[in-house]
Amino acid sequence: MNKFFSTKMSIAVFATPALLLFTVFCVYPLLPQLWMSLHNHNGFQNLGFVGFDNYWSVMKSSSFWVSHRNTYLIVAISVLIGLPLSMVFALFIDVQTPRLRRFFKSAAMFPAILSVIVVSQIWVAFYEPNWGLFNTILRSIGLDGLTRSWLTNEKTVMISIGLTFLWQYIGLNAILLYTGIKTIPKNYYEAALIDGANAFQVSTRITIPLLQDVMKYVLILSSLGSMAFYAHVRVMTAGGPGDLSRTVIYQMYYTAFDTSQFGKGTAIAVIFILQCLVISFLIQRFVAREKVEF
Amino acid sequence: MKPMIRIVFTALLVLTMVAVAACSSNNSSSPSTSPSTGASEQPSGGKTDGEKVKLRIMTITTDENRNNIMEQFIKPNIAKEFPNLEVEFEPGGGGEDMANKMKTYNASGDMPDIFWNDAGFFTSLNQAGNIMDLTSYITEDGFLNKYKVPEALKHFDGKIYSLSSGADTYFTPVIFYHKDLFEQAGVQVPQTFDELIEASKKLKDEGIVPVVTPGKDGWGLKLFMLQQMVQTGDPEAMMKLVNNETDFNDPSVIAGVERIERLAKEGVFADGIANIDYGPAMEMFTSKKSAMLWMFTWELPNLAKIDSVDFFPFPSSSDKYDPNKVAQFWGSPLNGYAVSAKTEHPDEAVKVAEFLAMQDALYFESVGSAIALETGNTAANLSPLMEKFLNWYNAADVKIASFALNSVDARMSAELSTQGARLLTGEYPSAEFLKVINQEWEENTWFGN
Numbered sequence: 001m002n003k004f005f006s007t008k009m010s011i012a013v014f015a016t017p018a019l020l021l022f023t024v025f026c027v028y029p030l031l032p033q034l035w036m037s038l039h040n041h042n043g044f045q046n047l048g049f050v051g052f053d054n055y056w057s058v059m060k061s062s063s064f065w066v067s068h069r070n071t072y073l074i075v076a077i078s079v080l081i082g083l084p085l086s087m088v089f090a091l092f093i094d095v096q097t098p099r100l101r102r103f104f105k106s107a108a109m110f111p112a113i114l115s116v117i118v119v120s121q122i123w124v125a126f127y128e129p130n131w132g133l134f135n136t137i138l139r140s141i142g143l144d145g146l147t148r149s150w151l152t153n154e155k156t157v158m159i160s161i162g163l164t165f166l167w168q169y170i171g172l173n174a175i176l177l178y179t180g181i182k183t184i185p186k187n188y189y190e191a192a193l194i195d196g197a198n199a200f201q202v203s204t205r206i207t208i209p210l211l212q213d214v215m216k217y218v219l220i221l222s223s224l225g226s227m228a229f230y231a232h233v234r235v236m237t238a239g240g241p242g243d244l245s246r247t248v249i250y251q252m253y254y255t256a257f258d259t260s261q262f263g264k265g266t267a268i269a270v271i272f273i274l275q276c277l278v279i280s281f282l283i284q285r286f287v288a289r290e291k292v293e294f
Numbered sequence: 295m296k297p298m299i300r301i302v303f304t305a306l307l308v309l310t311m312v313a314v315a316a317c318s319s320n321n322s323s324s325p326s327t328s329p330s331t332g333a334s335e336q337p338s339g340g341k342t343d344g345e346k347v348k349l350r351i352m353t354i355t356t357d358e359n360r361n362n363i364m365e366q367f368i369k370p371n372i373a374k375e376f377p378n379l380e381v382e383f384e385p386g387g388g389g390e391d392m393a394n395k396m397k398t399y400n401a402s403g404d405m406p407d408i409f410w411n412d413a414g415f416f417t418s419l420n421q422a423g424n425i426m427d428l429t430s431y432i433t434e435d436g437f438l439n440k441y442k443v444p445e446a447l448k449h450f451d452g453k454i455y456s457l458s459s460g461a462d463t464y465f466t467p468v469i470f471y472h473k474d475l476f477e478q479a480g481v482q483v484p485q486t487f488d489e490l491i492e493a494s495k496k497l498k499d500e501g502i503v504p505v506v507t508p509g510k511d512g513w514g515l516k517l518f519m520l521q522q523m524v525q526t527g528d529p530e531a532m533m534k535l536v537n538n539e540t541d542f543n544d545p546s547v548i549a550g551v552e553r554i555e556r557l558a559k560e561g562v563f564a565d566g567i568a569n570i571d572y573g574p575a576m577e578m579f580t581s582k583k584s585a586m587l588w589m590f591t592w593e594l595p596n597l598a599k600i601d602s603v604d605f606f607p608f609p610s611s612s613d614k615y616d617p618n619k620v621a622q623f624w625g626s627p628l629n630g631y632a633v634s635a636k637t638e639h640p641d642e643a644v645k646v647a648e649f650l651a652m653q654d655a656l657y658f659e660s661v662g663s664a665i666a667l668e669t670g671n672t673a674a675n676l677s678p679l680m681e682k683f684l685n686w687y688n689a690a691d692v693k694i695a696s697f698a699l700n701s702v703d704a705r706m707s708a709e710l711s712t713q714g715a716r717l718l719t720g721e722y723p724s725a726e727f728l729k730v731i732n733q734e735w736e737e738n739t740w741f742g743n
Contacts, residue, residue: 042418042421043397043400043401043418043422044400044401044418044421044422045421045422124569128566129565129566130503130564130565130566130578130583131583149565149566149568149569149719150566151566151569152566152567152568152569152718152719153719153721154719154721236569237510237569238390238510238511238715239712240510240511240512240568240569240712240715240716241568241569241715241716241718241719241722242712242713242715242716242719242722243712243716244716253394254708254712257394257397257398257401258390258393258394258397258704258705258708258711259704259705259708259709260397260418260704260705261705262401
């Protein structure tokens with residue numbers, strides 16, 4: 001029996017069902033999209049082969065690049081601001097008493113389990129320019145000059161939506177990182193304490209380095225998750241004003257469904273899939289390459 | 295060991311195939327093709343004796359009127375009217391949300407049996423053969439005769455695709471206002487565009503938001519604001535635009551768009567207008583946070599319940615326009631309840647569409663609106679505001695069809711929404727708007743269909 005489990009045949013037997021399902025549900029659906037992106041297609045009628053015209057056409061559109069700028073801004077907010085904050089929050093939870101820890105863990109999870117619609121509507125109310133929370137606070141402390149229409153101003157709309165996204169998922173990432181922290185053996189910390197290390201040194205020399213596998217997972221989750229950013233934009237601004245808050249996914253949906261140009265919509269999808277693959281590859285290739293074992 | 299591997303391998307493959315088959319959709323009973331013959335020739339479709347016919351209905355759920363129709367008229371009566379039907383209602387929302395849902399269903403072939411049709415997405419449905427021509431059905435069963443003007447139901451191809459209460463014909467955009475807020479600010483009803491801006495400034499000085507209207511996704515701009523700003527300067531130019539006899543290079547059209555830019559820059563609208571949805575806009579007005587509401591008269595029966603509310607037509611921007619003689623009308627023969635051409639139960643679906651149109655009519659009649667579908671009831675007492683409206687509207691000699699419903703394809707409609715919302719921010723030059731929209735207008739396929 002042991003011999004059976006070590007043969008290539010046995011590997012094939014166990015891998016085949018998963019590979020088959022992956023092929024049927026993930027790889028196969030991409031092929032018609034690829035085909036459609038090379039045609040002038042309105043969603044129900046193929047109006048002819050156009051080669052790469054759809055690709056050139058979408059890349060010449062200013063909305064396409066606006067949507068890319070917005071998407072990568074969200075990725076940057078999520079990774080460069082969200083991840084460090086999640087890490088700090090995870091370390092903060094770790095040093096609390098058991099009762100406070102339970103409270104902070106629940107509080108951290110709370111926004112993540114709320115519906116995107118609910119969260120977005122709450123934040124739309126916060127940003128409302130006439131009586132919303134933020135402008136009311138600013139007015140009450142005499143900073144009337146800083147009040148603005150957060151969701152219709154070109155300079156603030158994307159940051160405002162990004163903060164909503166950050167608020168919703170920062171706690172979830174913190175919980176994931178905290179779970180990773182709990183897997184680090186206690187004797188490392190005990191040794192560090194005997195050597196006289198303070199909390200900062202323990203965090204930077206032991207906790208964070210030993211968390212790299214979890215951080216890699218959270219990084220992939222955050223970056224690819226924020227690249228697929230759509231629902232918050234849909235609810236909060238419908239991509240507007242104009243196209244100013246569209247993300248790539250939103251632009252793809254708008255092109256295909258709102259304007260009935262499915263050929264161009266799928267061209268955007270294909271370009272976007274390639275970007276996701278490259279980012280995923282870069283993370284796999286350059287982040288946490290050496291396996292940590294304790 | 296080899297036989298064992300073969301057995302395990304075969305078993306796993308079979309399990310995988312079963313899993314894949316279980317996950318796939320069951321299309322064994324493919325729906326019938328588009329019916330082009332009379333109702334009596336259609337089979338009732340897959341129903342066995344004693345089994346209820348299942349129908350899926352997507353309704354429009356944009357506002358309080360629609361919710362009232364559903365809760366007070368349709369739901370309480372449909373089971374009595376159709377005891378053999380099992381109906382699944384799907385709230386469709388409205389505007390771009392509903393259009394996107396319908397386009398998705400259209401593309402996937404998963405059309406509801408009955409749905410609220412709209413000019414914004416009709417072309418896609420028609421090209422895909424997913425919308426039924428109802429002419430033969432409603433002619434044979436006599437439902438067509440219940441309309442005061444049956445011709446108004448016909449699309450320009452001569453076919454009837456939708457059944458409505460006919461209230462649409464009486465829907466037009468006006469400016470609702472609170473008389474007491476005007477008095478408080480010392481403002482008179484404006485007669486000209488410049489007076490409107492001056493009145494707005496006075497209201498703003500009093501801490502009152504001058505004008506609110508749904509601006510999110512360019513709703514208000516697309517459906518009436520663009521048209522009103524053009525036709526209050528030059529009604530003839532607007533009529534030409536609706537009929538594809540001019541374009542966005544027309545000086546009168548350019549002037550209309552520039553007026554919108556000016557309104558946004560002068561602070562006439564509520565802050566953040568480009569992101570204010572229908573519900574919040576209504577709430578702002580009814581709670582008197584805003585003095586004026588730019589809205590269609592389908593809200594008139596509800597607003598007439600507020601003592602302080604009155605209305606006036608859009609003020610003039612030039613002497614070519616007389617507010618008492620020109621009005622935009624909402625009506626499109628395409629707006630109303632339609633039936634999927636691929637429904638398995640065409641007879642039942644058409645009957646349900648007729649029932650839904652009648653419930654709409656009964657509701658609008660009950661709140662004192664004018665309707666074109668005969669309900670058999672005696673006319674209800676009209677509110678003073680409705681009487682005032684009907685007197686004004688019926689006296690208007692020139693009625694211009696809605697540009698958004700009768701002149702643009704799905705792509706142009708979506709781009710009008712996009713560009714319109716941006717124009718409302720006051721940070722987007724009208725020249726940019728015109729450049730983009732004129733390009734879309736050149737590629738507009740509506741008049742080619």
